[in-house]
Amino acid sequence: MSNAQRKPLILITNDDGIQAKGIQALARAMAPHGRVVVVAPDRAQSGMGHAVTINGILKMEQVTFGVPEVEAAWQTTGTPVDCVKLAIYEILGQKPDLLLSGINHGSNASINVIYSGTMSAAVEGAVEGIPSIGFSLLNHAPDADFAACASYVEQLSLEVLNRSLPLGTCLNVNFPDLPTEELKGLKICRQSAGYWEDAFDKRTSPGGTPYYWMTGKFTNPDQGQDTDEWALRNGYVSVVPTQFDLTAHHAISTLNQWNL
Amino acid sequence: MSNAQRKPLILITNDDGIQAKGIQALARAMAPHGRVVVVAPDRAQSGMGHAVTINGILKMEQVTFGVPEVEAAWQTTGTPVDCVKLAIYEILGQKPDLLLSGINHGSNASINVIYSGTMSAAVEGAVEGIPSIGFSLLNHAPDADFAACASYVEQLSLEVLNRSLPLGTCLNVNFPDLPTEELKGLKICRQSAGYWEDAFDKRTSPGGTPYYWMTGKFTNPDQGQDTDEWALRNGYVSVVPTQFDLTAHHAISTLNQWNL
Numbered sequence: 001m002s003n004a005q006r007k008p009l010i011l012i013t014n015d016d017g018i019q020a021k022g023i024q025a026l027a028r029a030m031a032p033h034g035r036v037v038v039v040a041p042d043r044a045q046s047g048m049g050h051a052v053t054i055n056g057i058l059k060m061e062q063v064t065f066g067v068p069e070v071e072a073a074w075q076t077t078g079t080p081v082d083c084v085k086l087a088i089y090e091i092l093g094q095k096p097d098l099l100l101s102g103i104n105h106g107s108n109a110s111i112n113v114i115y116s117g118t119m120s121a122a123v124e125g126a127v128e129g130i131p132s133i134g135f136s137l138l139n140h141a142p143d144a145d146f147a148a149c150a151s152y153v154e155q156l157s158l159e160v161l162n163r164s165l166p167l168g169t170c171l172n173v174n175f176p177d178l179p180t181e182e183l184k185g186l187k188i189c190r191q192s193a194g195y196w197e198d199a200f201d202k203r204t205s206p207g208g209t210p211y212y213w214m215t216g217k218f219t220n221p222d223q224g225q226d227t228d229e230w231a232l233r234n235g236y237v238s239v240v241p242t243q244f245d246l247t248a249h250h251a252i253s254t255l256n257q258w259n260l
Numbered sequence: 261m262s263n264a265q266r267k268p269l270i271l272i273t274n275d276d277g278i279q280a281k282g283i284q285a286l287a288r289a290m291a292p293h294g295r296v297v298v299v300a301p302d303r304a305q306s307g308m309g310h311a312v313t314i315n316g317i318l319k320m321e322q323v324t325f326g327v328p329e330v331e332a333a334w335q336t337t338g339t340p341v342d343c344v345k346l347a348i349y350e351i352l353g354q355k356p357d358l359l360l361s362g363i364n365h366g367s368n369a370s371i372n373v374i375y376s377g378t379m380s381a382a383v384e385g386a387v388e389g390i391p392s393i394g395f396s397l398l399n400h401a402p403d404a405d406f407a408a409c410a411s412y413v414e415q416l417s418l419e420v421l422n423r424s425l426p427l428g429t430c431l432n433v434n435f436p437d438l439p440t441e442e443l444k445g446l447k448i449c450r451q452s453a454g455y456w457e458d459a460f461d462k463r464t465s466p467g468g469t470p471y472y473w474m475t476g477k478f479t480n481p482d483q484g485q486d487t488d489e490w491a492l493r494n495g496y497v498s499v500v501p502t503q504f505d506l507t508a509h510h511a512i513s514t515l516n517q518w519n520l
Contacts, residue, residue: 049341050309050374058460058472081309081375085458085474111387113506114310114380115341123506127371127455159518166511168453186520190507193428195387198345200318212318214345239520241511246373246383247450251426251501258419260446260499 008034008161011087011096011130014104015045015080015117018073022103024066025146026135029153030100031069034161037096038065038073039087041080041117046106048117050124051079058082060090080121088128098161099125102135103146103153109136109174109228109238110194110220122170123244131160132170134242138232139177148180152237156186165241172240176232187236192227194220268294268421271347271356271390275305275340275364275377278333282363284326285406286395289413290360291329294421297356298325298333299347301340301377306366308377310384311339318342320351340381348388358421359385362395363406363413369396369434369488369498370454370480382430383504391420392430394502398492399437408440412497416446425501432500436492447496452487454480 010030014023018040030036039060058078065073074091076083080101088095101121108116118134125132135153137144156173165171172191176183198216205211220229228238270290274283278300290296299320318338325333334351336343340361348355361381368376378394385392395413397404416433425431432451436443458476465471480489488498 047314054307169508241508243508248501248503
């Protein structure tokens with residue numbers, strides 16, 4: 001087997017769409033470390049959670065990607081989770097050695113993990129038994145600066161390639177929006193118990209029909225210093241091991257006492 | 261306060277759309293027990309997971325519902341999670357005493373919980389601190405028979421109204437497709453470690469463009485008798501306490517040993 005063939009196969013996806021700056025930063029950081037294939041949505045799919053396309057069709061096409069070192073790039077009409085499934089079962093015909101998602105433009109810390117297409121792609125990777133990491137930067141801007149993320153992306157990805165991850169888990173990695181010299185390093189955390197106080201901006205169409213934009217304010221009463229929110233506020237890159245077993249195991253004994 | 265005002269406020273939603281037979285069965289079962297308000301998608305939203313509409317607008321309108329005892333029914337252009345948010349913050353202007361989602365046409369046991377719009381609505385209820393239950397019947401047919409579900413829906417819903425649920429949890433309830441006399445009762449379970457072996461059915465459009473339908477086969481190597489899949493195969497109604505804290509707490513100590 002040649003050296004080229006022994007290089008790890010790295011699948012990269014995101015939810016901001018294949019044109020986003022964040023996925024290009026991720027592919028650029030990892031291109032020297034493996035055979036990188038990009039399979040990503042053809043447009044922004046933020047907030048898609050773990051949606052899959054089961055009542056409609058999917059299309060995909062190979063495209064030119066901004067980072068010439070990648071082996072191939074495909075855009076699909078699907079969600080981030082669709083992209084993972086299409087990549088494994090149609091494009092690669094095998095499971096990659098590593099799945100990376102992002103770098104997301106905006107936080108996926110705390111409760112954002114359940115709404116996030118970026119993280120759902122990583123969770124889907126974990127379901128498939130692939131070592132998987134979702135990366136996000138706490139800056140929503142299309143032209144956000146991902147420069148400080150690159151060395152951490154490389155370090156963590158190579159470590160995960162080397163050691164794999166505990167069964168059934170992936171990593172949710174968030175970067176504070178700080179320059180390299182102000183980042184204090186990686187911190188393993190739990191998901192903070194924050195939530196969104198939702199609100200709707202009600203407007204009226206030119207034709208007189210009311211419509212709504214979802215807005216809201218992130219609220220975090222969780223003061224724990226072991227949380228992702230604490231880490232990010234204090235200059236650390238937060239790393240939360242994230243699982244797809246949603247069972248509240250601690251609640252089973254309580255419910256068994258109900259005598260249903 | 262009048263008796264009418266003291267009746268619990270029950271929000272009902274689903275992911276099969278407001279016209280589905282399952283949501284009508286759920287509303288009919290609960291109408292005698294409270295003030296039932298239905299807020300559901302205007303069309304099928306299966307497989308939408310925890311998707312929310314953040315890059316587009318939402319519309320909603322009050323509609324006539326097949327169960328005249330319900331206090332009000334609204335259809336929205338949004339996902340199941342959008343429906344929960346619109347119901348609380350725009351329609352009800354308060355949190356309901358109970359949130360019920362379903363009855364889904366098809367299983368949401370095992371890994372299906374992460375793809376399910378039905379269960380994502382219940383999880384969103386838990387995030388909002390509302391006692392919430394998602395119900396599903398193991399029959400995909402539009403005309404599935406939900407008759408055997410009604411007494412269990414009532415029993416469990418009234419129990420949850422009475423006792424509430426452990427903080428941060430909701431219930432994922434699945435019914436085997438059996439007549440009443442063959443159901444063996446409720447069983448508290450954990451989520452089985454099953455998964456989908458995906459496949460894509462590749463076709464070609466009249467214009468010559470390839471497109472894909474997602475298909476797949478559910479596979480479950482998990483032989484545990486404490487799982488939802490075991491319960492359902494053995495005639496029990498499975499009840500899995502389900503949480504939105506995705507932290508793999510058991511993996512934190514492992515990762516801390518990596519010395520990152």
